[in-house]
Structures are given as structure tokens and as C-alpha cells.
Amino acid sequence: MTDTPAPKTVARSRLAMTWDSDVAHAFRHSPVAMISFAVTAILILSAVFAPLIAPHDPFNPATLNLMNGFTPPGEANMFTGESFVLGTDDQGRDVFSTILYGLRISLFVGFAAVGFAMVLGITLGLIAGYVGGLVETIIMRVADVQLTFPAILVAMLIFGIAKGITPPEYRNDVAIWVLIIAIGLSDWVQFARVVRGATMVEKSKEYVQAARLIGRSPAAIMLRHILPNVLSPVLVIATISLALAIIAEATLSFLGVGAPPTEPSLGTLIRIGQSFLFSGEWWILFFPACTLLVLALSVNLLGDWLRDALNPRLR
Amino acid sequence: MALLEIENLTVQFPTRRETFVAVKDAHLTVEPGQIHGLVGESGAGKSTIGAAVMGLLDPPGKITGGVIRFRGEEISGLDAEAMASLRGRKISMIFQDPLTSLNPLFTVGQQLVETIRAHLHLSETEALARAINLIDRVGIPDARARVNQYPHQFSGGMRQRVVIALALCSEPDVIIADEPTTALDVSIQAQILDLIKGLARERRVGVILITHDMGVIADTTDVVTVMYRGEVVESGPTARVLGAPSHPYTKSLIAAVPRPTVKLHRFPLIDYGGRVTGFAIADLARNWPKSTGERGAPLIEIEGISKRFVSKQAILPSRRGYFTAVDSASFTIRQGEVFGLVGESGSGKSTIARMIAGLYPVDGGTVRYGGRDVTATTRGVPDWYRREIQMIFQDPYSSLNPRMRVDEIVAEPARHHGLLKGQALRNRVAELLDRVGLGAEAGVKFPHEFSGGQRQRISIARALATQPRFLICDEPTSALDVSIQAQILNILKDLQDHLGLTMLFISHDLPVVRQMCDRVGVMKDGKLVEVAETETLFEAPQHPYTQHLLSLMPRLDGLSDEGLAVA
Numbered sequence: 001m002t003d004t005p006a007p008k009t010v011a012r013s014r015l016a017m018t019w020d021s022d023v024a025h026a027f028r029h030s031p032v033a034m035i036s037f038a039v040t041a042i043l044i045l046s047a048v049f050a051p052l053i054a055p056h057d058p059f060n061p062a063t064l065n066l067m068n069g070f071t072p073p074g075e076a077n078m079f080t081g082e083s084f085v086l087g088t089d090d091q092g093r094d095v096f097s098t099i100l101y102g103l104r105i106s107l108f109v110g111f112a113a114v115g116f117a118m119v120l121g122i123t124l125g126l127i128a129g130y131v132g133g134l135v136e137t138i139i140m141r142v143a144d145v146q147l148t149f150p151a152i153l154v155a156m157l158i159f160g161i162a163k164g165i166t167p168p169e170y171r172n173d174v175a176i177w178v179l180i181i182a183i184g185l186s187d188w189v190q191f192a193r194v195v196r197g198a199t200m201v202e203k204s205k206e207y208v209q210a211a212r213l214i215g216r217s218p219a220a221i222m223l224r225h226i227l228p229n230v231l232s233p234v235l236v237i238a239t240i241s242l243a244l245a246i247i248a249e250a251t252l253s254f255l256g257v258g259a260p261p262t263e264p265s266l267g268t269l270i271r272i273g274q275s276f277l278f279s280g281e282w283w284i285l286f287f288p289a290c291t292l293l294v295l296a297l298s299v300n301l302l303g304d305w306l307r308d309a310l311n312p313r314l315r
Numbered sequence: 316m317a318l319l320e321i322e323n324l325t326v327q328f329p330t331r332r333e334t335f336v337a338v339k340d341a342h343l344t345v346e347p348g349q350i351h352g353l354v355g356e357s358g359a360g361k362s363t364i365g366a367a368v369m370g371l372l373d374p375p376g377k378i379t380g381g382v383i384r385f386r387g388e389e390i391s392g393l394d395a396e397a398m399a400s401l402r403g404r405k406i407s408m409i410f411q412d413p414l415t416s417l418n419p420l421f422t423v424g425q426q427l428v429e430t431i432r433a434h435l436h437l438s439e440t441e442a443l444a445r446a447i448n449l450i451d452r453v454g455i456p457d458a459r460a461r462v463n464q465y466p467h468q469f470s471g472g473m474r475q476r477v478v479i480a481l482a483l484c485s486e487p488d489v490i491i492a493d494e495p496t497t498a499l500d501v502s503i504q505a506q507i508l509d510l511i512k513g514l515a516r517e518r519r520v521g522v523i524l525i526t527h528d529m530g531v532i533a534d535t536t537d538v539v540t541v542m543y544r545g546e547v548v549e550s551g552p553t554a555r556v557l558g559a560p561s562h563p564y565t566k567s568l569i570a571a572v573p574r575p576t577v578k579l580h581r582f583p584l585i586d587y588g589g590r591v592t593g594f595a596i597a598d599l600a601r602n603w604p605k606s607t608g609e610r611g612a613p614l615i616e617i618e619g620i621s622k623r624f625v626s627k628q629a630i631l632p633s634r635r636g637y638f639t640a641v642d643s644a645s646f647t648i649r650q651g652e653v654f655g656l657v658g659e660s661g662s663g664k665s666t667i668a669r670m671i672a673g674l675y676p677v678d679g680g681t682v683r684y685g686g687r688d689v690t691a692t693t694r695g696v697p698d699w700y701r702r703e704i705q706m707i708f709q710d711p712y713s714s715l716n717p718r719m720r721v722d723e724i725v726a727e728p729a730r731h732h733g734l735l736k737g738q739a740l741r742n743r744v745a746e747l748l749d750r751v752g753l754g755a756e757a758g759v760k761f762p763h764e765f766s767g768g769q770r771q772r773i774s775i776a777r778a779l780a781t782q783p784r785f786l787i788c789d790e791p792t793s794a795l796d797v798s799i800q801a802q803i804l805n806i807l808k809d810l811q812d813h814l815g816l817t818m819l820f821i822s823h824d825l826p827v828v829r830q831m832c833d834r835v836g837v838m839k840d841g842k843l844v845e846v847a848e849t850e851t852l853f854e855a856p857q858h859p860y861t862q863h864l865l866s867l868m869p870r871l872d873g874l875s876d877e878g879l880a881v882a
Contacts, residue, residue: 206710206713207714209674209708211716216727225716228718
């Protein structure tokens with residue numbers, strides 16, 4: 001059939017419409033989506049409320065007792081008699097608490113890096129797609145060149161340069177921000193490419209012509225008219241990028257170039273833990289690694305599902 | 316015995332929320348050598364019948380009642396395998412879009428040979444000989460050479476001939492043609508319809524011709540079935556149904572068809588199924604600024620404007636290739652008149668409109684509005700001129716931003732120009748939406764909640780928001796059903812009468828142009844070949860191309876005159 005009849009125009013509340021929309025319906029019928037959403041939500045919430053949930057404050061030396069070091073999970077310490085759910089590390093820090101605080105750093109870096117990459121990629125993609133010509137050629141060639149390097153290499157390069165130019169006494173303070181910029185800069189290309197393609201499609205539509213006709217400026221057309229219509233593919237990429245950014249952060253921290261030991265992220269915890277792996281203290285490595293795995297997996301599955309749900313061809 | 320019989324056919328599309336009945340209790344019979352027209356507006360279920368016969372219903376659609384018989388044998392219950400052997404061999408289909416129904420990676424000959432060998436036991440050489448014969452039979456000259464060409468080397472009309480040749484590969488008994496000429500220009504449409512007529516007559520093929528175009532029905536078919544919302548409302552010999560329709564829906568449909576021979580004051584709107592919505596343009600006239608110029612004085616003067624597009628990119632300007640879209644066109648649009656531009660696709664009519672509107676910079680020549688120069692440069696046109704002009708676009712599905720609310724869409728032009736703000740702006744928007752027949756409460760909805768005709772009303776409301784004096788309508792109704800088209804055209808006529816708007820009306824549809832325009836310009840390959848008063852042009856065309864175009868126009872003499880009021 002060439003045409004569908006006019007949709008019913010029944011006034012309903014925004015919430016009811018959202019709940020009844022096709023995406024929400026697909027969500028309610030996908031166990032994978034619901035489980036991964038629940039796991040992601042739990043992890044994010046426990047990171048946000050870490051100070052309330054964590055039984056110990058791993059960064060307050062006053063509460064640490066070196067005698068508690070290397071307590072296996074669930075067992076009472078042979079000297080102090082205290083017991084820890086996931087055990088303790090060499091300095092007697094509660095692994096469960098360090099994971100919660102590490103999750104905070106990892107998620108913060110992930111969200112901020114993706115946000116930075118998104119802003120940069122969307123802006124450049126919109127400009128490239130709307131303006132075209134030489135501007136587009138320059139932006140997209142830069143993107144192509146950057147794509148020929150592995151993202152982690154680009155991030156390490158940026159991190160290295162930043163470390164070289166900051167004075168040593170500030171290094172630990174700015175490390176997190178440098179990490180965010182390094183990961184963000186290595187990740188903007190995908191956003192720019194997708195937004196550029198979608199912008200070129202939208203640009204040729206008549207509503208953009210109508211806006212040009214009344215004399216709206218290119219910036220207003222890009223932001224007010226085109227941007228809202230290119231956001232749904234961006235949402236999908238942002239979700240998948242979040243998982244990649246979290247892993248990139250963990251990789252950098254594992255290599256020792258990321259989050260400083262004073263503010264350990266999941267990657268830093270894994271690095272610390274691996275030196276004890278062969279001496280039998282497996283829990284120091286195992287639990288942070290599992291957390292990272294579960295987090296990345298659930299965010300990735302959520303992104304995958306979102307891509308299928310928003311793709312009309314697969315529905 | 317009838318070739319194809321459809322009895323009590325019901326097709327349903329169950330969805331999550333409701334079951335949509337696409338076809339309900341439909342009856343249809345096709346005899347050998349007969350062309351059976353299936354006519355109706357979008358959503359009537361005519362294509363669904365075609366797909367049901369072919370066993371090609373899109374999931375979740377399924378036949379839930381009735382039988383389809385081919386030469387007396389039931390085929391509606393056959394399994395996929397049995398249906399596949401029947402499909403293409405005994406029953407073939409011609410689709411609407413010749414661009415997408417051929418595979419661009421294979422030559423025409425390869426595609427034909429593959430289809431022939433799938434149906435008939437022939438060797439490669441025999442199949443090729445047959446392919447050449449088929450291409451020759453559908454009227455493509457130099458068949459032996461063209462068989463080795465790729466689809467992109469054929470024009471639109473030629474491609475549709477190749478599609479017909481593909482459908483003929485297996486000597487089918489029934490051909491289902493689903494809007495076979497909708498994507499084609501008038502001159503090519505006539506040739507394709509002649510070809511289909513010839514096939515039916517000479518080879519005794521039964522044809523189901525699915526179309527929304529009454530002109531095609533009147534010219535081509537022997538029997539016609541009229542459908543409305545999945546139901547057959549009337550069926551019978553074409554001359555009888557069109558000349559003396561008995562069902563009220565058929566009457567309303569026929570009354571809405573633009574006539575090429577007489578100019579009507581307004582299209583009669585016979586209410587059927589609550590589809591007519593009233594509008595009240597006259598009420599807008601009270602607050603409308605009085606036009607300054609004298610009626611009949613020149614408002615827009617266009618002198619020798621040209622536009623060329625780069626067809627071959629190169630860094631050095633001297634090595635670039637150009638395509639001239641508009642070649643030094645000159646004409647004048649007078650205050651208060653509707654000036655029509657007609658021509659086939661690619662003749663440059665939309666390009667002219669976009670240059671006048673300032674969307675394309677002009678490559679040569681000048682545009683003057685009320686005596687002042689408004690020629691579009693790369694920086695567009697002056698702001699005061701932007702307030703004076705507005706445009707209504709062709710595609711109601713893409714001319715409204717899907718992420719904006721209707722009231723924001725309508726308010727945008729007036730807000731941008733700083734004409735109104737706050738409560739005054741909200742009042743203007745509500746009034747406009749009300750006057751075009753949507754009601755002020757339409758403002759809080761989004762465009763996707765409206766049908767094509769309603770969206771075009773939103774476009775009109777947006778165009779009126781700045782109280783312009785000049786309106787450019789670029790094929791405003793070519794994407795709409797005929798009854799909706801009649802309503803939109805009536806609104807446009809009211810705009811001219813009550814508000815004194817001057818209009819540039821672009822269309823490829825000659826009967827529509829005759830109904831709407833005071834004067835008409837005919838375009839061919841970027842050149843304006845003739846400009847004349849509408850009546851003069853239609854009664855005594857001067858240029859050979861105009862004469863040719865008019866000769867291709869369906870005359871529609873057999874249509875019932877019930878309810879028509881001549882201007």
C-alpha cells in the first residue's frame with residue numbers, strides 16, 4: 001500500500017504516549033534490554049551514592065588499619081577479627097568500597113568523555129554536512145586521518161603531551177580532566193560522520209528550505225531545525241561509545257597513564273590487583289575486573305538493543 | 316470461464332493495538348483481453364488486492380476470508396512453493412517505480428535471460444534471442460544493442476518498458492500493473508498505457524490496472540472497480556461508472572477531478588464519510604493589509620534569469636561541466652493574478668521558483684518586485700522582500716519539521732521577522748489554524764498526527780502568518796489524493812479572491828493549471844516557450860510543444876457533470 005490512513009488524534013499525556021511508543025513496547029518485550037538496563041542503573045546508582053553505601057572510606061587514612069591487609073573475602077581477619085565482604089587489599093582497604101569509589105571515577109570519566117566527544121562531533125558534523133564544500137572536505141579529511149590510528153594510541157598521545165606541558169605539582173589534579181579530553185578527542189569522529197550524513201539528508205528536505213525562505217540564519221537552521229532530527233542515531237552511538245570510553249579509561253589507567261593512585265578508577269584497581277594475582281590474593285584483581293566486565297557488557301547490550309529498536313528496517 | 320476471480324476477499328493487518336482491515340469483502344473478475352481498472356484514494360486497499368493475488372502481502376498482512384481463483388482453481392490457499400511457481404509464470408506484476416524494480420548491477424539482457432530461464436526450459440542462446448524479441452516488442456528501438464546495456468543507460472519511460480518486458484518473459488495470462496505510470500511524465504505515460512492496451516488486445520492478457528488517476532481509468536480500462544477504505548463501492552463498465560455514477564463516493568470522487576475543458580468557479584465538495592472540512596479564508600480579509608498596488612499592474616518582473624548547476628566537479632573553473640537548468644527566462648506576474656508555470660520534470664520550473672524566492676542565487680538576469688531589485692545573490696534576498704513572499708511546497712511529509720509543534724511551525728515566520736510576539740502571536744496562529752479548517756487546538760500536536768491534506772493546510776497557515784502579498788506554490792497538490800486536492804485548490808482560490816494574493820503556481824498537471832491560473836507559461840528544457848492567457852493557451856496553443864502537451868492531456872469527456880458549477 002502506498003499510504004497509511006491518518007493516525008488517530010487522541011489527546012493523551014506525554015508520559016502515556018512515551019510508555020505506549022514503539023520503543024517502549026520493544027523494551028518491555030526484550031528481557032536482554034530490561035536486564036542490562038537494570039544492571040546499568042544499579043551500577044550507576046551505587047556509584048552516585050557510594051559515600052552512603054560504602055562500609056568504609058578507603059581514602060581516609062584514619063580509618064585504615066594495615067593489620068587488615070590481605071583479608072580474604074568473607075573471612076575474619078586473623079589479627080583484628082574484622083571481616084570484609086570482598087576482602088581487603090595490601091593496605092587494608094575494603095575492596096567493595098574501593099570498587100564503589102572506582103566505579104564513580106570510571107563512570108564520571110566515561111560520561112564526561114562521551115559528552116565532550118558528542119559536543120565536538122555533533123558541532124563539526126553539522127557544520128560539515130550543512131555548509132559543505134571546502135569546510136566539509138577539511139573536517140572530514142581530519143576525521144579520516146584520525147581514524148587510521150587506533151583510538152587508544154591517540155588518547156595516549158594526547159595524554160602524553162598534556163603530561164609533558166603541565167607542571168609536576170598539578171599533574172595529579174588535572175589527570176582526570178586530561179583523561180576526559182584525551183578519550184573525548186579520540187572518539188569524536190564517529191559522531192561527526194553520522195551527524196554529517198544525517199544532516200545532508202535533512203538539509204535537502206523542504207522544511208529546511210522553508211526555514212531558509214523566511215531568512216533564518218544557518219546557525220539557527222542547524223540548531224533549531226536539523227539538530228533535533230539527527231539525534232536518534234547519535235543516541236545509539238553515545239551508548240556504545242560510553243562502554244568504549246569506560247574500557248579506554250580502564251586501559252589507560254591499567255597502563256599507569258590514567259587515573260592517579262590517589263583517585264583510583266576500576267582500571268587502576270585492576271593494575272594494583274594484578275601484582276598480587278600470583279601470590280594468591282586473587283580477590284583484589286577479580287572483583288574490580290568483574291565489575292568492569294559487567295558494566296561494559298550491560299551498557300553495550302543496551303546500546304545494541306537501542307540501535308535495533310530505533311532502526312525501522314529491523315523492526 | 317473468467318481468468319481471475321476474486322470473491323469476498325478480506326485482508327487484515329493485525330498490529331499491536333488493533334487489527335486493520337485493508338480489504339473487506341471485495342469482488343473482482345478479470346476476463347481474457349480485458350483491462351480492469353482498480354481506482355481509489357490512498358489507503359483504499361487497491362494495492363493490497365494486487366499483493367494478495369500475487370501472494371506478496373507484507374507481513375503481518377494475511378487473507379482472512381474469501382477466495383482467489385485463477386482459471387477456476389483456487390490459488391489463495393496455496394503454500395509458498397506452489398505460489399512461487401505460479402507467480403511470474405502465469406501472473407506477473409509491473410511495479411510503480413522503474414528505478415527500483417531493476418537491478419542496477421546487471422545488464423537488461425542478463426535480467427531478462429535469468430527470468431526467462433527461471434520459467435521456461437530454454438538454453439542461454441534461446442533465452443537471449445527471446446529477450447531481444449521481447450525488448451523489441453515493448454517498443455525499444457535497436458533491441459540487439461540495448462540488451463547489453465545497464466538500467467541507468469535507459470530513460471525512465473524506457474526502463475518501465477524493460478519492466479514490462481520482464482513481466483512478459485513467461486507469457487503470463489494475467490498482469491497486475493500497480494500505478495505503472497505514476498512516476499512518469501505525461502508523454503511517456505501515454506506510450507506506456509498504449510503498450511498495455513496493445514498487450515491486452517493482441518495477446519488476450521487480462522490486466523488489473525491499479526491507479527488513483529481518473530484520466531488513466533477513462534482512457535485505458537474496459538471495466539472499473541471503485542474502492543473506498545477497503546470496500547468495493549461500485550463496479551461496472553468504465554463508461555457507465557464514470558458517466559453515470561450511482562454511489563455517492565464515486566460521485567464525489569468524479570466531481571473532484573479537475574476538468575481540462577471548462578474552468579470551474581470552485582470544486583464541488585460532496586461530503587462523503589465526513590472527509591470535507593470547512594475553511595473560512597474570507598474571515599481573514601478583515602485584518603489583512605490592503606494591497607498597495609493597483610490590480611493588474613506588474614508586481615514581479617523577471618528579465619532573462621538563468622541558472623546553471625555544476626554537473627562535473629573540478630578545481631579549475633575552466634574544466635567544470637555545467638548543466639543549464641533555466642536559460643534566460645523573462646515574464647511578468649501582475650498584481651492579484653495567478654501565474655502558472657507548466658512543463659515536464661526537469662524543465663526548470665521549480666528552479667525559477669526557488670530563484671524568485673531567494674533559495675538559489677541567480678546566475679544571470681534580474682528579478683524586480685514592485686519596481687525594486689530583489690535579484691537573489693549568494694547572500695539571499697533583502698529581508699523586507701522575505702516578508703512579502705511565502706512558499707507552499709510539494710511534499711507535505713517533508714515540508715514540516717517533524718520535531719516541532721504545529722503552533723511553533725506556524726509562528727516561526729512571524730516571530731523571526733519580529734512582526735508579532737506573545738499573546739498577539741498566539742492569537743494569530745490560533746486564528747490561522749482555525750481559518751484553514753484545522754481548529755486552534757491543532758497547535759499542540761506534532762505534524763505526524765495529521766494526514767497529507769491536513770499537513771498541506773498547516774503549510775498554508777504558515778505561509779499566511781507574515782501576511783504576504785505574493786505566494787509561490789510549487790506543485791502544492793501533486794502528492795495529494797484528488798478529493799483532498801480539490802479542497803486545497805479551493806483554499807488557494809479563496810486566498811486569491813478574498814486576500815488579493817498574487818501567486819506563482821507551478822504544476823505539471825494541465826487540468827489543474829486550467830482551473831487555477833489566469834495566465835500560463837510553458838517551460839521546456841529550461842526555456843520559456845510560450846506565455847499566454849489560460850483560455851487562449853488551452854483553446855489556441857501557438858508553440859508546437861504546447862500543442863503536443865495538450866494533445867496528451869486526457870479529455871475526460873465521459874465523466875459525469877453532476878454537481879459542477881462553471882465559472
